Amino acid sequence: MKTITVFKGDGIGPEITEAVLNILDAAKAPLEYEMFRVGAAEYEENGALIPDAAFASFEKNKVLLKSPITTPVGKGFRSLNVTLREKYDLYANIRPAKSNSAVKTPFQDIDIVTFRENTEDLYVGVEKQIDPDTVYATKIITRKASTRIITDAFEYARAQGRKKVTCVHKANILKQSDGLFLSIFQAIAQNYPDIEADDKIVDNVCMQLVMRPQQFDIMVMPNLYGDIVSDLTSGLIGGLGLLPSSNLGKDYAMFEAVHGSAPDIAGKNIANPTALLWSACMMLEHLGEMEIARTIRRAVDQVLAEGSCKTPDLGGQATTSKYCEAIIARL
Ligand code: ATP
Numbered sequence: 001m002k003t004i005t006v007f008k009g010d011g012i013g014p015e016i017t018e019a020v021l022n023i024l025d026a027a028k029a030p031l032e033y034e035m036f037r038v039g040a041a042e043y044e045e046n047g048a049l050i051p052d053a054a055f056a057s058f059e060k061n062k063v064l065l066k067s068p069i070t071t072p073v074g075k076g077f078r079s080l081n082v083t084l085r086e087k088y089d090l091y092a093n094i095r096p097a098k099s100n101s102a103v104k105t106p107f108q109d110i111d112i113v114t115f116r117e118n119t120e121d122l123y124v125g126v127e128k129q130i131d132p133d134t135v136y137a138t139k140i141i142t143r144k145a146s147t148r149i150i151t152d153a154f155e156y157a158r159a160q161g162r163k164k165v166t167c168v169h170k171a172n173i174l175k176q177s178d179g180l181f182l183s184i185f186q187a188i189a190q191n192y193p194d195i196e197a198d199d200k201i202v203d204n205v206c207m208q209l210v211m212r213p214q215q216f217d218i219m220v221m222p223n224l225y226g227d228i229v230s231d232l233t234s235g236l237i238g239g240l241g242l243l244p245s246s247n248l249g250k251d252y253a254m255f256e257a258v259h260g261s262a263p264d265i266a267g268k269n270i271a272n273p274t275a276l277l278w279s280a281c282m283m284l285e286h287l288g289e290m291e292i293a294r295t296i297r298r299a300v301d302q303v304l305a306e307g308s309c310k311t312p313d314l315g316g317q318a319t320t321s322k323y324c325e326a327i328i329a330r331l
Helices: 013-026 041-046 052-061 080-087 143-157 175-188 201-211 223-237 274-286 291-308 321-331
Strands: 002-007 031-036 063-066 092-098 110-115 128-131 136-137 164-169 194-202 218-221 246-247 253-257
Touching: 002 013, 002 052, 013 274, 013 321, 031 052, 052 063, 063 274, 092 143, 092 223, 092 253, 110 143, 110 223, 143 164, 143 175, 164 175, 164 201, 164 223, 175 194, 194 201, 201 223, 218 223, 246 274, 253 274, 274 291, 291 321
Parallel strands: 002 031, 002 063, 063 253, 110 218, 164 194, 164 218
Antiparallel strands: 092 110, 092 246, 128 136, 246 253
16 A cells, blocks of 8 residues: 545545545555645645645655645745745646547547646745836756756657657747756757657647647746746647646656646536546556556546546536546446
8 A cells, every 4th residue: 555645625626536545445446545635725724735744745745636726815835845845846837739530620540748847937935026017037947957858758658659859949039047947958869769759839739739739749938927938838738627737856756637726617526537537547657556556547538538527628417426426336
């Protein structure tokens, strides 16, 4: 048995967490959970967004399954997600977007993995009011952070037998910052002659993604472009309800859906738990439980292919719990 930390989150967080843990239990995943409520509701009651015990649990267990968290707006808080990524140096945000034949979208053959640098760029949150009408924001790109995310992208490509890594940037305008990222990419690419390396400007990438997404394989990019481009890739495969992610550092690993807490549908039992479930599958693979991850993925594919039990975001009418029961029935 392996003990992992679970953050239940806000909005649809508790509903999709319950669904996912029920499926993991039904699949006999050898896991025990230390569960914590975090976010706005926790703050209102106990005065801390993330209780100390929750941090301590993650520091002990090293693996976190995290539901979406709402950072209260306008109270001077830094994003909880950014805080967690920084505190535990979770520098690699990996977001696989793969077509599922049961989900009808304009393209059926997409298999793109985005490697998003997770600790710097404009997300360092350094903004300065120069005068009432002028604000500066600081974009930070370092050799250290760029080197490790780009190396991870190439290593992943090699380990998974993938063909190409594309660097996404805006070095034609941001000549020094994105220029540094691009030059590090070009240098590292020399060490991987077996993998094709190319680079594209981010605006062109967005256009190419909606016209000919099949040309992309692995993509690596600084933080802000990674945030935006990976949401675009989620749209290509059927929406945010289907995009999982891992956030990996040297010592810690956090797995979460790419979507937010979706307050507009919270409490209605209609949220799609698939993105968090696939994140849990990435976690199982990280823990070496390949067979259980495969079994769960197969059950999800069967339910989606059968078609009668889909959540509303995928054009169906099933509740979260019915969808979850259908998956459990096929395990
Ligand atoms: P954040 O800033 O945290 O990303 P957001 O409000 O911008 O939050 P989401 O919370 O991800 O974005 O929601 C965007 C839209 O996608 C909403 O209409 C929401 O209902 C929908 N959505 C997000 N996740 C799911 C899901 N798991 N199932 C169904 N719909 C979802």
